[in-house]
Amino acid sequence: MICKRMRVALSVTTALMSVGTLASADEMPPERSLSGLEYELIGRADIYAHGTLENYSQAPMLDAMVESGALPPVADRLPAEPIIFKTGAMVDGIGEYGGVFRHVIGGRPEGWNWMAGQHQGWGGINMAMQECLVRQGPRWQVKAEEQTGPLPNLAQSWSFNDDSTELTINLMQGVKWSDGDPFDTEDVRFWYDDNVQNENVASRMAKDSFGAGATLEVIDEYTFKFVFDSPQAETIIENLAYIQGCPGPSHILKEFHPDYADGATYEIYTNALPNDVTPAVVLGAWVPVVHRPDELVIMRRNPYYFKVDEAGNQLPYYNEMHFRLSTWGDRTAQAVAGTGDFSNMEDPGNYVEALKQSQDEASPVRANFGPRVNSWRLLLNYNVDSAENDDEKALRGLFRELDFRLALSHALDRDAIGQALARGPFAYPYIAGFATGSPYYDAGSSDYHPFDQDKANALLDGLGATDTDGNGLRNLPGGGGDIIIPAVVSASSNADIKQLEALASQLEEVGIRVQSRTQDQTTIDTTFTGGAFTALFQRDNLILPTRETCRSWPSGPSCPYFSTGEDLPFEPELEAKLAAFQSSDDAEEQAQLAKDMQAIVTQNAYTIGTVQVPAALLVNKRVKNAHPGTPVFMYEWAEDGVIRERLWTPVAEQETEVLPDTIAEY
Numbered sequence: 001m002i003c004k005r006m007r008v009a010l011s012v013t014t015a016l017m018s019v020g021t022l023a024s025a026d027e028m029p030p031e032r033s034l035s036g037l038e039y040e041l042i043g044r045a046d047i048y049a050h051g052t053l054e055n056y057s058q059a060p061m062l063d064a065m066v067e068s069g070a071l072p073p074v075a076d077r078l079p080a081e082p083i084i085f086k087t088g089a090m091v092d093g094i095g096e097y098g099g100v101f102r103h104v105i106g107g108r109p110e111g112w113n114w115m116a117g118q119h120q121g122w123g124g125i126n127m128a129m130q131e132c133l134v135r136q137g138p139r140w141q142v143k144a145e146e147q148t149g150p151l152p153n154l155a156q157s158w159s160f161n162d163d164s165t166e167l168t169i170n171l172m173q174g175v176k177w178s179d180g181d182p183f184d185t186e187d188v189r190f191w192y193d194d195n196v197q198n199e200n201v202a203s204r205m206a207k208d209s210f211g212a213g214a215t216l217e218v219i220d221e222y223t224f225k226f227v228f229d230s231p232q233a234e235t236i237i238e239n240l241a242y243i244q245g246c247p248g249p250s251h252i253l254k255e256f257h258p259d260y261a262d263g264a265t266y267e268i269y270t271n272a273l274p275n276d277v278t279p280a281v282v283l284g285a286w287v288p289v290v291h292r293p294d295e296l297v298i299m300r301r302n303p304y305y306f307k308v309d310e311a312g313n314q315l316p317y318y319n320e321m322h323f324r325l326s327t328w329g330d331r332t333a334q335a336v337a338g339t340g341d342f343s344n345m346e347d348p349g350n351y352v353e354a355l356k357q358s359q360d361e362a363s364p365v366r367a368n369f370g371p372r373v374n375s376w377r378l379l380l381n382y383n384v385d386s387a388e389n390d391d392e393k394a395l396r397g398l399f400r401e402l403d404f405r406l407a408l409s410h411a412l413d414r415d416a417i418g419q420a421l422a423r424g425p426f427a428y429p430y431i432a433g434f435a436t437g438s439p440y441y442d443a444g445s446s447d448y449h450p451f452d453q454d455k456a457n458a459l460l461d462g463l464g465a466t467d468t469d470g471n472g473l474r475n476l477p478g479g480g481g482d483i484i485i486p487a488v489v490s491a492s493s494n495a496d497i498k499q500l501e502a503l504a505s506q507l508e509e510v511g512i513r514v515q516s517r518t519q520d521q522t523t524i525d526t527t528f529t530g531g532a533f534t535a536l537f538q539r540d541n542l543i544l545p546t547r548e549t550c551r552s553w554p555s556g557p558s559c560p561y562f563s564t565g566e567d568l569p570f571e572p573e574l575e576a577k578l579a580a581f582q583s584s585d586d587a588e589e590q591a592q593l594a595k596d597m598q599a600i601v602t603q604n605a606y607t608i609g610t611v612q613v614p615a616a617l618l619v620n621k622r623v624k625n626a627h628p629g630t631p632v633f634m635y636e637w638a639e640d641g642v643i644r645e646r647l648w649t650p651v652a653e654q655e656t657e658v659l660p661d662t663i664a665e666y
């Protein structure tokens with residue numbers, strides 16, 4: 001039995017040996033795409049590039065602050081080579097300053113210390129504050145021949161050494177935090193050494209999960225390198241995009257970190273930047289300056305933001321950004337009503353009504369569906385060692401049995417689950433692995449588990465999991481207790497709750513009880529990443545094998561969150577395939593590796609999928625430069641892909657700012 005801690009990674013050669021097509025697999029049913037997105041593909045540098053312009057200008061509201069000396073001139077606030085957004089890729093061209101962009105979200109800011117894993121409420125607020133070393137969202141529009149890896153961002157350029165075991169990264173020179181403090185390699189080192197590689201910190205990139213034993217060496221103020229113990233490729237750099245590779249303000253955080261501050265604890269560090277203390281220090285386009293709990297977060301432009309348009313206008317165009325703290329369903333309702341500017345329409349329960357309303361010429365939004373990128377799955381915790389009692393140990397031991405997982409999968413009538421979610425053509429079966437909207441999805445490599453109660457019962461009988469006490473529930477093999485699976489589910493998602501109810505009623509028919517345990521999202525985020533659950537039902541967006549890998553893949557000794565104990569038989573091979581994928585920049589090789597990974601996870605029912613659906617991006621028509629082809633999710637969520645820093649609204653249509661002519665005061 002290979003234990004994760006002693007795992008000897010299979011060689012890349014072994015990993016590259018194809019798993020081959022599925023011998024006895026059932027084929028996936030035919031899929032009807034609802035995607036109506038149309039867009040032209042362009043070059044990477046057609047979107048933006050680092051460079052220098054003759055002159056720069058700023059939002060007029062900042063002029064008085066510069067004149068009074070409260071702010072340095074804009075040219076001194078910008079880096080040597082700002083990121084310049086190209087007008088040719090801006091469907092409505094150079095923007096006008098001012099106004100408010102109005103988000104509505106269902107999450108709540110946990111705190112501002114994202115380096116310790118805290119989120120700021122999701123729905124775009126995280127990405128409004130955080131800037132990361134590289135960027136993925138805008139890649140949806142990059143033409144295939146230039147899909148060579150992530151887009152540059154704070155990392156302006158990079159190169160590998162001859163044997164690809166060293167990656168040297170050059171930071172943008174002269175970027176400043178929103179309080180004017182310089183951003184440099186000390187922030188990057190602190191991010192990697194004192195957060196990612198410190199297992200006491202719940203960073204979004206798990207310890208040792210980045211590229212084969214990577215260590216970081218600072219070369220100078222703006223240059224550093226990763227040193228790997230085996231060759232890597234451009235793909236590994238994708239891990240340095242949102243949500244993993246986003247350094248925090250080391251000049252603020254060190255005084256709370258146990259390695260720098262006497263008496264500090266990791267709990268103190270995690271909660272160093274509480275959500276009721278504003279303004280936070282950020283690199284993002286907007287700074288949180290007001291947080292009214294359960295009501296509203298107001299953000300104001302960051303005067304040090306390091307991006308401009310081709311006319312030299314410092315971005316963003318909007319002076320103010322709101323995050324109304326509501327529900328995810330209300331986000332779509334308000335977008336359709338015109339009181340909110342943005343929604344990823346992703347709850348199929350409101351698709352028909354929202355579509356009907358958005359077809360009206362007078363509607364403030366237009367709904368265009370993209371590919372299927374939202375999928376749902378039941379995660380079973382395979383770690384027997386961390387179980388709290390013998391019954392839980394026995395239950396998790398049963399989860400580790402392939403026939404048990406296959407029985408659960410065959411017991412699901414996924415068509416009925418899809419229709420329970422939303423009547424219509426939206427849902428499609430999801431078994432495990434990549435969503436069909438992923439460029440790496442391959443139907444032929446997906447082992448389908450059709451609805452078959454007889455097969456499910458036979459598999460369960462074969463395991464000796466029979467109803468020994470005649471109460472209608474199967475018992476754990478060997479005369480154990482009833483098989484009752486407590487499953488955590490988000491209290492804030494109707495789609496999650498509805499599906500788990502349908503799944504539970506279908507598993508009850510084969511003698512397995514699933515008990516729903518609703519939790520708020522913040523608790524779930526901790527429960528999930530800490531592996532403190534028996535089972536957990538959640539939505540996922542498995543599009544790339546380089547994004548939040550610990551949610552789904554054995555990408556390191558403590559990943560995935562649902563399998564941190566002894567390996568399941570197929571996990572070493574799966575991890576080797578993932579490592580080979582991440583260290584490859586050969587598209588054909590990666591496509592084959594992705595097929596092998598898809599075959600492994602579906603044949604083994606690594607997760608118990610239910611359905612997957614398309615989503616539609618809704619952006620208010622008064623918002624300019626929102627490209628109509630932007631997908632809700634592809635390389636990243638639409639909040640990144642739509643490039644909010646270049647969005648604008650004509651002065652005559654701008655919403656009134658709540659805090660006009662102000663910026664964060666530190």
Ligand code: BQZ
Binds near residue numbers: 328637
């Ligand atoms: C999009 C996204 C932007 C997280 C979150 C939320 C968390 C999960 C997931 C989505 C929300 C919106 O998704 O549903 O449309 O705006 O924020 O970050 O579901 O609970 O933990 O992975 O991204």
